[in-house]
Amino acid sequence: MRILVVEDEKHIASFIKQGLKEEGYAVDVAHDGEKGYFLAGTETYDLIVLDIMIPTIDGVTVCKYLRNDKVTTPILFLTAKDEIDDKVTGLDAGAEGYLTKPFSFEEFLARIRALLRSNGTLVTTSLQVADLTVDLLAHKVTRGPQEIVLTEREFLLLEYLMRRAGQVVLREDISEYVWDIHVDTTCNMIDVHIHELRNKIERGYKKKLIFTVRGRGYMIKG
Numbered sequence: 001m002r003i004l005v006v007e008d009e010k011h012i013a014s015f016i017k018q019g020l021k022e023e024g025y026a027v028d029v030a031h032d033g034e035k036g037y038f039l040a041g042t043e044t045y046d047l048i049v050l051d052i053m054i055p056t057i058d059g060v061t062v063c064k065y066l067r068n069d070k071v072t073t074p075i076l077f078l079t080a081k082d083e084i085d086d087k088v089t090g091l092d093a094g095a096e097g098y099l100t101k102p103f104s105f106e107e108f109l110a111r112i113r114a115l116l117r118s119n120g121t122l123v124t125t126s127l128q129v130a131d132l133t134v135d136l137l138a139h140k141v142t143r144g145p146q147e148i149v150l151t152e153r154e155f156l157l158l159e160y161l162m163r164r165a166g167q168v169v170l171r172e173d174i175s176e177y178v179w180d181i182h183v184d185t186t187c188n189m190i191d192v193h194i195h196e197l198r199n200k201i202e203r204g205y206k207k208k209l210i211f212t213v214r215g216r217g218y219m220i221k222g
Contacts, residue, residue, distance in 0.1 A: 001046040001116065001136060002026040002163075006036030006062070007078065008054045012101075016049065019105050020112075024139075026156070028177070033057030040066055044163050045073050047115060052079035052090060060093045067094035074115045078103075127162040130222030132201060132209060134162055143201055153178055154197050161210065161220040170217040194218060 003020055007013040008031050017027045028043070030036035034056040040048055048066075052059035063075055076097040077090045090098055096115055099108060127134040131144045134155075141148045141158065150158065156178045161169055174190055198210050211219045 002028070002044065003047045003049060003112070004028050004030065004036065004039055004043070004045045005049045006030045006033065006040075006054060006059065007049070007051045008032060009051075016108075019109075023109060026159070026177075031055075033059065033062045037062045037065055040073065041069055041071060047112060048073050048075045049112075050075050050077055050095070052077055052086070060090055063090070063093040063095055076111055076115060127159065127165075129162055129165045129209060129220055130207060132162075132222075134159055141201070143205065148200050150197070150200060153193055154200070157193055157197055158201070158220075161218060164220075166219070166221050168213045168216050168219050174217065 001024075003025050005013055005016050005020075005027060007016065007029070010031060013029050013031065017029055020027045028039060028045075030039055032055045036048075036050065036054070037057060039045075040062070050059045050062060054062075057065075059077060059079070063077075066073070066075070074097070075095040076099060077095045078099055078101060079086065079090075080101045097111055099111055126136060133142050135141075136159070139155065141150055141155065157174065160174060160177050171190055178193075179189075194210065194212075198208075202208055202210065207222075209220050209222065211221065213219055
């Protein structure tokens with residue numbers, strides 16, 4: 001499952017990201033409301049963790065914008081404020097949950113699990129392109145009846161491509177999602193992993209699924 005964390009305090013954002021990744025979640029981070037709003041509106045997430053007091057656009061306004069845009073992803077507000085009026089304002093804006101700083105990470109995880117359960121129809125548990133299926137819960141990849149064993153990096157790479165099936169995925173976006181870094185576009189690290197991934201999911205099959213878009217990145221389509 002994929003979570004967007006919008007938090008301007010970088011040490012808190014880093015702590016949350018690391019903790020969530022250790023629990024098996026894929027995590028993107030934005031440090032201001034403008035970037036958070038952009039990512040939430042253009043990417044696919046199972047949950048958004050949104051701080052209220054963030055620069056450029058405050059969290060409540062971001063939430064209102066997303067709900068006006070018909071983005072139904074569950075939102076959990078984080079804030080140092082604990083007044084009743086602030087909680088009411090956040091929930092009235094369209095958020096599903098509210099957690100006041102400081103909080104224990106165990107409570108944070110429990111809130112996330114509860115929101116994901118209560119909004120089960122919104123949670124993506126599997127991805128499919130042609131006869132290739134990725135089960136996000138079981139961490140399992142199959143093509144037709146055949147199970148395919150991938151490394152952790154290969155699984156992340158395939159998941160990222162499949163979440164954007166039919167779209168060009170830029171090399172720099174791949175590097176940030178899979179490796180949490182920006183790599184030189186001339187580096188062959190991504191190419192090597194794409195090559196290995198192709199070998200595993202295309203070898204022995206007539207239909208190819210992963211395509212190179214020269215000068216830009218890659219695309220997966222059925």
